[in-house]
Amino acid sequence: MKKFFLTPALILFALALVVTGCKQDEDQPTLPPAVANEPEVITTLTLSFTDANNVQPDVAATFRDPDGDGGGGPDVFDNIELVANTTYNVAVTLLNETESPAEDVTVEILEENAEHLFCFVADGGSNITVTRTDTDGTFEVGLQSQWVTGAASTGNIVVTLKHQPDGLKDGTCTPGETDIEVDFPLIIN
Amino acid sequence: MQVFLARFSAVILGIFLTASSLFAQRACTASLYGKTVDDHNGEPLSYSVISIAGTDKGAVTDENGAYRIEGICPGTYKVVCTHIGCDTLILRLKITGATRKDFFPEHHAEMLDDVSIVGRIPDAQSSRSETTLTEQELEESKGKTLGDLVKAVSGVTTINNGSSIAKPVIHGMHSNRVLILNNGVRQEGQQWGNEHGPEIDPFIADQLTVVKGANSVRYGTDAIAGVILVNPRPLRDSAGIGGEVNLVGFSNGRQGVVSAMVDGNFARVPALSWRAQGTFKRGGNVHAPTYFLDNSGIREYNFSLAGGYRTRKAGVEIFYSQFNTDIGIFTGAHIGNLTDLQRAFEAEEPLLPADFSYEIGRPYQRIEHELFKTEGYLRTGLLGKMTLTYARQYNLRLEYDKDEPRNDSIAALNRPELQFEITTHTANLAWEHYRRHGFKGTIGIAGIHQGNTYAGRYFIPNFLKSVAGIFITENWKLDSSRLELEAGARFDYVDQQAFRWENNVIVSPEFSYQNISWNVGAIYSLTDQLKVRFNAGSAWRPPGINELFSDGLHHGAAAVEIGDENLDPERSTSFSLSGEYQTERLQLNVDGYHHHFSNFVYLVPVLPPTLTIRGAFPTLHYKQLRAGLTGADFTLRWRITDRVNWTSKASMLRARNLDTEEFLVQMPADRFENTFEYRFKDGKFWRNGYISGTVLGVLRQWRVPPNSDFAPPPAGYTLLGLQLGFDVPVGQQAITCGVGMSNLLNASYRDYLNRFRYYTNEMGRNISFRLTVPFAILRPKTKSQLSPLPSKSISHLTQ
Numbered sequence: 001m002k003k004f005f006l007t008p009a010l011i012l013f014a015l016a017l018v019v020t021g022c023k024q025d026e027d028q029p030t031l032p033p034a035v036a037n038e039p040e041v042i043t044t045l046t047l048s049f050t051d052a053n054n055v056q057p058d059v060a061a062t063f064r065d066p067d068g069d070g071g072g073g074p075d076v077f078d079n080i081e082l083v084a085n086t087t088y089n090v091a092v093t094l095l096n097e098t099e100s101p102a103e104d105v106t107v108e109i110l111e112e113n114a115e116h117l118f119c120f121v122a123d124g125g126s127n128i129t130v131t132r133t134d135t136d137g138t139f140e141v142g143l144q145s146q147w148v149t150g151a152a153s154t155g156n157i158v159v160t161l162k163h164q165p166d167g168l169k170d171g172t173c174t175p176g177e178t179d180i181e182v183d184f185p186l187i188i189n
Numbered sequence: 190m191q192v193f194l195a196r197f198s199a200v201i202l203g204i205f206l207t208a209s210s211l212f213a214q215r216a217c218t219a220s221l222y223g224k225t226v227d228d229h230n231g232e233p234l235s236y237s238v239i240s241i242a243g244t245d246k247g248a249v250t251d252e253n254g255a256y257r258i259e260g261i262c263p264g265t266y267k268v269v270c271t272h273i274g275c276d277t278l279i280l281r282l283k284i285t286g287a288t289r290k291d292f293f294p295e296h297h298a299e300m301l302d303d304v305s306i307v308g309r310i311p312d313a314q315s316s317r318s319e320t321t322l323t324e325q326e327l328e329e330s331k332g333k334t335l336g337d338l339v340k341a342v343s344g345v346t347t348i349n350n351g352s353s354i355a356k357p358v359i360h361g362m363h364s365n366r367v368l369i370l371n372n373g374v375r376q377e378g379q380q381w382g383n384e385h386g387p388e389i390d391p392f393i394a395d396q397l398t399v400v401k402g403a404n405s406v407r408y409g410t411d412a413i414a415g416v417i418l419v420n421p422r423p424l425r426d427s428a429g430i431g432g433e434v435n436l437v438g439f440s441n442g443r444q445g446v447v448s449a450m451v452d453g454n455f456a457r458v459p460a461l462s463w464r465a466q467g468t469f470k471r472g473g474n475v476h477a478p479t480y481f482l483d484n485s486g487i488r489e490y491n492f493s494l495a496g497g498y499r500t501r502k503a504g505v506e507i508f509y510s511q512f513n514t515d516i517g518i519f520t521g522a523h524i525g526n527l528t529d530l531q532r533a534f535e536a537e538e539p540l541l542p543a544d545f546s547y548e549i550g551r552p553y554q555r556i557e558h559e560l561f562k563t564e565g566y567l568r569t570g571l572l573g574k575m576t577l578t579y580a581r582q583y584n585l586r587l588e589y590d591k592d593e594p595r596n597d598s599i600a601a602l603n604r605p606e607l608q609f610e611i612t613t614h615t616a617n618l619a620w621e622h623y624r625r626h627g628f629k630g631t632i633g634i635a636g637i638h639q640g641n642t643y644a645g646r647y648f649i650p651n652f653l654k655s656v657a658g659i660f661i662t663e664n665w666k667l668d669s670s671r672l673e674l675e676a677g678a679r680f681d682y683v684d685q686q687a688f689r690w691e692n693n694v695i696v697s698p699e700f701s702y703q704n705i706s707w708n709v710g711a712i713y714s715l716t717d718q719l720k721v722r723f724n725a726g727s728a729w730r731p732p733g734i735n736e737l738f739s740d741g742l743h744h745g746a747a748a749v750e751i752g753d754e755n756l757d758p759e760r761s762t763s764f765s766l767s768g769e770y771q772t773e774r775l776q777l778n779v780d781g782y783h784h785h786f787s788n789f790v791y792l793v794p795v796l797p798p799t800l801t802i803r804g805a806f807p808t809l810h811y812k813q814l815r816a817g818l819t820g821a822d823f824t825l826r827w828r829i830t831d832r833v834n835w836t837s838k839a840s841m842l843r844a845r846n847l848d849t850e851e852f853l854v855q856m857p858a859d860r861f862e863n864t865f866e867y868r869f870k871d872g873k874f875w876r877n878g879y880i881s882g883t884v885l886g887v888l889r890q891w892r893v894p895p896n897s898d899f900a901p902p903p904a905g906y907t908l909l910g911l912q913l914g915f916d917v918p919v920g921q922q923a924i925t926c927g928v929g930m931s932n933l934l935n936a937s938y939r940d941y942l943n944r945f946r947y948y949t950n951e952m953g954r955n956i957s958f959r960l961t962v963p964f965a966i967l968r969p970k971t972k973s974q975l976s977p978l979p980s981k982s983i984s985h986l987t988q
Binding site for chain 1 (some may be wrong): 689695799802
């Protein structure tokens with residue numbers, strides 16, 4: 001009878017000792033990880049404009065926040081300056097410049113184009129029409145687009161990248177989570 | 190004279206108790222027996238009175254110090270041991286079968302010097318408001334989070350992130366301002382974060398006490414708003430092996446909880462006791478009244494082991510516990526930017542429809558907490574007792590974002606986007622001296638060493654923290670006086686060093702703080718029923734590492750939070766005044782308090798907003814200001830008849846920024862709760878049966894600073910709840926059954942302190958079923974063999 005008392009207790013204590021030795025932490029607070037940033041960020045958005053008729057000069061507009069969200073603000077935030085009554089072919093480039101060399105996020109978006117959608121929404125005063133020209137097979141994507149300018153105007157255009165995984169993509173900008181939202185000043189001369 | 194008086198009063202009481210116990214119910218067959226022994230010299234104490242509060246049962250110890258009380262209905266009771274010239278001992282005890290309990294009253298030191306004192310001297314009381322959850326409150330909250338448990342105390346509420354993460358809020362303060370003592374050890378994890386719940390298995394708690402008001406003198410910095418004491422069941426001190434199994438099921442989330450405990454004590458080696466305990470919990474998506482919340486499930490498994498070798502002179506206890514959980518974070522609360530937040534807020538229902546599932550996907554949190562504690566005590570002659578405690582805690586927190594990395598090879602690693610690991614060593618040495626010339630107190634030293642490392646996204650840096658403290662508390666009470674006084678002081682030295690990269694160079698700024706906390710208090714008994722408590726004190730805490738260094742977009746808060754390395758320590762000066770009126774049928778507590786803060790650390794919105802590639806986010810800076818928090822808590826318990834009880838609780842708080850005369854954000858709204866309970870007559874198959882209905886009313890929190898929030902505070906709400914409970918006697922044990930219903934009317938509502946209130950309604954109706962089955966593997970012999978003398982438990986013998 002008394003043995004019956006002792007055995008479970010001894011097992012317990014042995015177990016306690018074993019388990020205590022288990023979880024080791026890396027106890028080196030003096031060495032923080034060298035890359036102290038979000039594992040994956042988009043730091044740079046560039047819109048590259050080429051005149052479909054090769055008459056007007058190429059234009060580029062960039063938003064660049066080299067340390068990602070928070071920290072320092074953007075160091076490059078261009079206006080989009082276009083020529084009136086012109087049709088531009090526009091390509092979007094995305095970079096992660098916290099890496100060296102910079103990582104081209106455009107490639108990742110292209111791979112997962114069925115989960116992504118760019119939206120271009122100009123305010124009422126801007127004389128511009130934007131049409132996405134590429135497709136993921138079902139819906140448009142927006143990495144390539146065509147911007148047709150009208151008469152001279154000054155306004156803004158919001159460029160949005162929505163992440164719409166798990167079949168959320170329905171061709172509209174409503175579902176999903178916003179990865180990019182940049183409100184560019186738009187000047188048409 | 191003294192001896193004669195002791196005998197006389199004991200005999201009278203004994204006759205009275207014996208007479209009344211003749212009318213005890215026959216069905217109640219449990220018994221309580223044991224010895225009372227002088228704590229100082231181990232001599233048996235005759236003429237001690239043992240009584241069971243709330244019943245007419247009691248006994249007086251014989252010349253060998255032995256007593257025996259028969260005919261007790263199985264259950265949990267408050268047992269009181271009084272002996273002339275000793276502090277009264279009160280403890281809660283579960284009595285099933287033949288239960289042994291020995292008492293070790295401490296003679297006041299004067300008594301040992303043969304100084305004659307006549308009268309009964311109560312144990313030291315606290316001049317603060319201390320509330321211990323009742324057995325019934327603990328029972329009804331089984332299976333819930335620790336935060337939800339302590340909500341039963343008026344003046345305590347929670348700050349939530351959905352349904353699974355609940356942080357206790359005392360008088361409007363939380364995180365770095367509330368200290369949780371898990372088994373006597375400061376709980377150290379990532380408690381600075383609003384979305385980081387306490388890493389404790391609530392089933393460990395046999396006793397849960399909330400101390401409202403600063404208690405930094407005893408427990409160290411950070412205990413500015415209050416302390417939550419989570420005490421496990423004391424190690425078994427009667428021979429045998431027994432335990433209990435708890436089963437809880439919740440309809441909402443289809444959650445199931447199994448928790449079991451086994452403890453034992455050796456008949457042959459009565460000093461040796463052990464206990465093992467474990468909990469497993471699994472729940473799926475919870476349901477708001479009209480929709481499921483995607484990815485809101487939880488998985489948890491915890492266990493603890495304890496052992497002790499305790500004799501009257503000295504003893505040692507070892508405790509080990511592990512807490513492991515995966516908590517799904519409602520996907521609808523994960524947003525990319527403010528446009529998404531606005532859209533989610535305006536939508537009637539979450540934009541992502543969901544069904545029921547037990548699966549936990551991204552985003553989720555994985556948390557592990559490990560505690561190893563060892564404690565030893567040694568009696569230092571007739572003067573007092575020395576206790577040495579060492580504990581090591583390891584806390585790992587992994588947070589997985591909603592989306593995997595876009596890069597497939599990185600995604601394949603499935604690493605958390607945010608990882609913290611924190612290891613804490615704490616050591617305490619305290620010497621408690623017995624009452625002498627009216628004084629009873631403790632003097633001690635405490636030390637902490639802590640290291641934090643992170644991986645993934647930067648939010649707080651790596652750091653090392655060291656703390657050293659020394660304290661003294663004294664309580665004064667003469668037997669004849671209605672006044673009891675207490676005072677304490679503490680000095681702490683805190684050193685924090687952070688390590689982080691700045692322009693490719695490691696910088697390691699170091700911060701040292703030293704400061705004093707103090708506290709004075711008085712308890713005055715105007716009559717035997719009416720007591721007034723007053724407490725005044727000053728406490729401080731060093732700025733938290735997040736307040737110094739956080740720098741970045743806080744996804745949970747949709748804001749950029751920026752720390753300030755130049756923050757000064759925060760200091761509070763607090764006053765509390767409580768009145769307590771207690772008769773046999775009525776208990777009324779009113780606690781008024783005021784906290785005045787200098788250098789109150791507070792997130793202040795600063796212009797301009799931070800522009801990111803996702804759009805603009807509000808910028809919040811950690812600043813310091815003067816703050817005033819004034820409030821009152823109210824509790825009434827009234828046994829209207831023998832069958833009908835009424836419990837009423839209310840809490841009110843006004844919290845102001847004294848620099849701008851604006852209100853402070855995120856403060857709990859006024860709450861009112863009323864419970865009516867009907868207790869059934871014991872039947873053949875059930876005992877202690879009751880049914881109760883609760884109405885909880887929470888007002889709208891309109892006291893907020895202007896333009897401080899993405900959305901206005903939600904409307905107030907009223908919720909109905911129902912509880913049913915009874916014991917089924919089986920042999921000498923009793924199985925406890927219960928059914929609970931919360932949000933009975935399935936009301937759609939949002940709570941101001943739930944950070945998911947922008948995205949979803951609170952949980953809908955939830956029905957819970959509880960079953961507690963005690964068991965005995967080896968019973969002690971029913972004949973009271975009192976020769977071997979088990980020792981007293983280290984923890985919470987006295988309340």
